[in-house]
Amino acid sequence: xxxxxxxxxxxxxxxSATLKGDKIERKIVAEKALHQARNPIDDVIRDALELxxxxxxxxxxxxxxxxxxxxxxxxxxFESQDADLLLQVDNTWVTHMAExxxxxxxxxxxxxxxxxxxxLPNFNIDGHYAMDGMIMNLFPxxxxxxxxxxxxxxxxxxGAGLSVGVPPQIRDLHLDFTxxxxxxxxxxxxxxxxxxxxxxxxxxxxxxxxxxxxxxIINEPFCQLIEDTINQAxxxxxxxxxxxxxxxxxxxxxxxxxxxxxVLAELRQVLYQTPGVDPKTLxxxxxxxxxxxxxxxxxxxxxxxxxxxxxDATLDYAGRxxxxxxxxxxxxxxxxYRVQVEVWGTxxxxxxxxxxxxxxxxxxxxxxxxxxxxxxxxxxxxxxxxIDIEINGxxxxxxxxxxxxxxxIKTIKDDLSQTISTVILELLRQVVEGNxxxxxxxxxxxxxxx
Ligand SMILES: *[C@@H]1O[C@H](CO)[C@@H](O)[C@H](O)[C@H]1NC(C)=O
Ligand SMILES: *[C@@H]1O[C@H](CO)[C@@H](O)[C@H](O)[C@H]1NC(C)=O
Ligand SMILES: *[C@@H]1O[C@H](CO)[C@@H](O)[C@H](O)[C@H]1NC(C)=O
Numbered sequence: 001x002x003x004x005x006x007x008x009x010x011x012x013x014x015x016s017a018t019l020k021g022d023k024i025e026r027k028i029v030a031e032k033a034l035h036q037a038r039n040p041i042d043d044v045i046r047d048a049l050e051l052x053x054x055x056x057x058x059x060x061x062x063x064x065x066x067x068x069x070x071x072x073x074x075x076x077x078f079e080s081q082d083a084d085l086l087l088q089v090d091n092t093w094v095t096h097m098a099e100x101x102x103x104x105x106x107x108x109x110x111x112x113x114x115x116x117x118x119x120l121p122n123f124n125i126d127g128h129y130a131m132d133g134m135i136m137n138l139f140p141x142x143x144x145x146x147x148x149x150x151x152x153x154x155x156x157x158x159g160a161g162l163s164v165g166v167p168p169q170i171r172d173l174h175l176d177f178t179x180x181x182x183x184x185x186x187x188x189x190x191x192x193x194x195x196x197x198x199x200x201x202x203x204x205x206x207x208x209x210x211x212x213x214x215x216x217i218i219n220e221p222f223c224q225l226i227e228d229t230i231n232q233a234x235x236x237x238x239x240x241x242x243x244x245x246x247x248x249x250x251x252x253x254x255x256x257x258x259x260x261x262x263v264l265a266e267l268r269q270v271l272y273q274t275p276g277v278d279p280k281t282l283x284x285x286x287x288x289x290x291x292x293x294x295x296x297x298x299x300x301x302x303x304x305x306x307x308x309x310x311x312d313a314t315l316d317y318a319g320r321x322x323x324x325x326x327x328x329x330x331x332x333x334x335x336x337y338r339v340q341v342e343v344w345g346t347x348x349x350x351x352x353x354x355x356x357x358x359x360x361x362x363x364x365x366x367x368x369x370x371x372x373x374x375x376x377x378x379x380x381x382x383x384x385x386x387i388d389i390e391i392n393g394x395x396x397x398x399x400x401x402x403x404x405x406x407x408x409i410k411t412i413k414d415d416l417s418q419t420i421s422t423v424i425l426e427l428l429r430q431v432v433e434g435n436x437x438x439x440x441x442x443x444x445x446x447x448x449x450x
Contacts (some may be wrong), residue, residue: 001229002406006363009213010165014319022282022286024175027295030273031176035326041107041168041234041439042105042106042107043231044228044231044233044234045105045107045114045116046105047233048104048229048230048232048234049102049105049118049229049230050102050178051233052225052226052229052230053098053099053100053282053306054098055098055225056098056222056225056246056296059097060225060228061222062224062228063225063228064221065223066097066098066218066221066225067091067094067095067096067097067098067099068094068095069093069094069095069097070091070092070093070094071089071092071093071094071127071214071217072090072091072092073089073090073378074088074089074090074092074210074213074214074217074378075087075088075089076088076089076206076209076210076213076377078084078133078202078205078206078209078219080202080205081131081208082132082135082136082201082202083134083135083141083178083199083202084133084134084137084200085131085133085141085202085206085389086131086132086133087129087131087206087210088130088131089127089128089129089147089210090127090128090129091127091128092125092126092128092214093124093125093127093450094123094124094125094214094218095123095124095126096120096122096123096124096219097120097123097222099121099123099406100118100119100156101118101119101120101121102118102121102207103117103118103119104117105115105117107162107435107439108162108180110274111186111372111430112163112166112188112369112370113159113160113161113162114159114160114161114162114163115158115159116156116157116158116159116160116173116175116226117155117156117157117158118155118156118175119154119155119156120153120154120155120156120318121152121153121308122150122151122152122153122154123150123151123154124148124149124150124151125148125149125151125210125211125214126146126147126148127142127146127147127148128144128145128146128147129144129145129146129147129186130144131144131186131189135191135192135193135195135198135202136195136198136355138193139191139192139193139195140191140192141189141190141191141192141199141202142189142190142191143186143187143188143189143190143191144188145186145187145188146187147184147186147187148183148184148185149182149183149207149210149211150182150183150184151179151181151182151186151211152180152181152182152183153179153180153181154177154178154179154180154273155177155178155179156175156176156210157175157178157410158173158174158175158176159173159174160172160173161225163202166236166287167231167235168231168234169226169231170227170230170231170234173223173226173227174223175219175222175223177212177215177219179211182204182205182207182208182211184203184207187205189203190258200435201401206418210384216310219327219425223337233315233443244373249416255308255311256312256313256314256315256324256326256437257313258314259315259324259437259438260309260310260313260324260326261329263428263431263432263435264307264308264309264328266324266431266434267307267427267428267431267436268305268306268307269432270427270431271304271305271307271424271427272305274357274427277303277304277305277423278301278302278303278304278305278306279300279302280300280302280304281299281300281301282299282300282301282335282337282411282412282415283406283411283415284296284297284299285407285411286316286408287403287404287406287407288401289341289343289400289404290343291342291344291345292342292347293341293342294339294340294342294400294403294404294407295339295340295342295445296338296340296352296404296407296408296411297337297338298337298338299335299336299337299339299411300335300336300337301333301334301335301412301415301416302332302333302334302335303330303332303333303356304330304333304419304424306330306333307328307329307424308328308329308330308331309326309327309328309359310327310329311326311327311360312326312327313325313326313327314326315437315438315440317440319372320368320369321367321368321369322364322366322367322437323364323365323366323367324364324366324367324374324432324437325363325364325365326361326362326363326366327360327361327362327382328360328361328428329358329359329360329361329383330356330358330359330360331357331358332355332357333355333356333359334353334354334356335353335354335356335408335412336351336352336353336354337351337352337354337408338350338352338389339351339352339394339404340352341394341397341400341404343397343400348393348394348395348397349393350391350393350394351392351393352389352390352391352392352404352405352408353389353390353391353392354387354388354389354390354408354409354412355387355388356384356385356386356387356412356416357385357386357387357388358383358384358386359381359384359416359420360381360382360383361379361380361381361382361383361384361420361421362378362379362380362382363376363378363379363425363433364376364377364378364379365377365429367432367436367437372433373433374429374430374432374433375429376425376429379421379425381416381417381420381421384413384416384417387408387413388408388410389405389408389409391404391405
């Protein structure tokens with residue numbers, strides 16, 4: 001996020017030279033970057049997590065049974081301002097861990113991350129304890145017997161790295177553990193004088209330490225089980241996908257058209273809101289005609305924000321770099337000029353209108369899937385179509401029409417080429433950078449290798 005935003009700012013600095021008063025609505029671009037298309041592998045991961053639930057109950061060759069999870073022995077040394085306690089627990093069972101709810105799964109094929117949010121309404125820790133210690137350095141507090149700690153409203157949030165290889169895999173999964181409340185009971189706890197509130201506070205804090213210690217023990221096999229199960233599911237994704245010829249040859253042209261349409265919709269907004277683009281002023285120009293000269297001035301061009309897709313677009317996912325090719329352009333843009341003709345010291349002020357029937361350009365962008373950076377691979381304006389010119393008020397110098405029309409056409413063409421290859425292309429590049437492409441179709445993921 002930060003990286004992309006910085007890039008925008010850098011670009012804008014270099015930009016104001018071309019574009020007076022450049023004030024692009026970067027906020028829109030930045031916010032849109034947060035939006036991610038739904039990823040097909042999210043579903044695979046969701047199913048894998050359902051399987052994790054069962055494997056927690058059954059255990060696997062490499063993971064012990066996690067629900068119920070047995071802890072033979074645990075020692076917790078608790079020290080605070082008011083209490084100094086040594087707690088030993090044994091024969092402890094942790095139950096209901098498998099009852100987690102999948103709140104959110106979000107894989108990002110551009111950032112190569114998987115984010116995961118689970119919740120657990122409740123889980124229980126039950127066992128036997130022995131405690132010995134002092135309250136306020138004065139009163140002994142001790143006991144042994146059964147204890148339980150019930151933990152409520154647990155959130156498990158975290159993430160993993162994603163490598164888009166064959167097969168795609170997640171790695172380094174970590175989960176952070178938080179909870180809302182505890183219910184605690186230690187049977188046969190004796191002593192402590194009459195300092196009930198102090199004891200209660202100390203026991204609650206001690207119980208929290210026990211919960212953290214228990215999570216620290218379960219965390220690793222739990223994450224390992226999730227990681228193994230998801231990776232197994234990703235490896236099986238699409239069955240023996242690669243030797244299915246139908247899948248192997250699929251080119252998602254339609255998908256890229258939808259993506260380019262989305263990008264251009266945003267680009268239209270950006271162009272519309274960028275001062276000096278639509279309408280745009282056109283440069284003055286001048287030509288000799290027999291016996292004098294013609295000058296064109298006060299030129300304007302309307303329509304640069306009406307950009308649309310002009311041919312099929314493609315997204316080629318080949319490892320780290322995604323190639324995004326497409327064509328875009330304009331139809332029926334309008335322009336105009338004031339025309340001043342001067343022959344032998346006299347001449348009319350006329351007005352010219354131009355209809356630019358079509359302009360189309362091709363672009364090829366290289367998108368770095370890791371950094372999100374977008375660079376221009378290739379660009380060319382392959383069509384500037386017919387430009388119709390009409391000049392009113394030229395009489396009696398109608399004979400100069402052709403020279404003036406040629407001047408107008410040349411000036412418009414030069415300015416359009418210049419504007420499209422700098423301003424338009426750069427703003428398009430920025431919008432693509434702010435709107436990462438959709439993930440590759442599931443069948444394609446299998447073929448991608450870094
Ligand atoms: C878990 O064990 C039960 C009973 O033995 C079995 O029916 C089920 O298929 C097992 N689940 C998995 C995922 O191994
Ligand atoms: C799921 O996670 C993504 C990425 O962190 C976030 O943008 C989205 O709002 C979350 N959705 C829900 C329903 O929490
Ligand atoms: C995209 O454009 C580049 C550069 O013109 C070209 O080399 C490449 O073959 C194109 N890719 C596709 C899928 O059309």
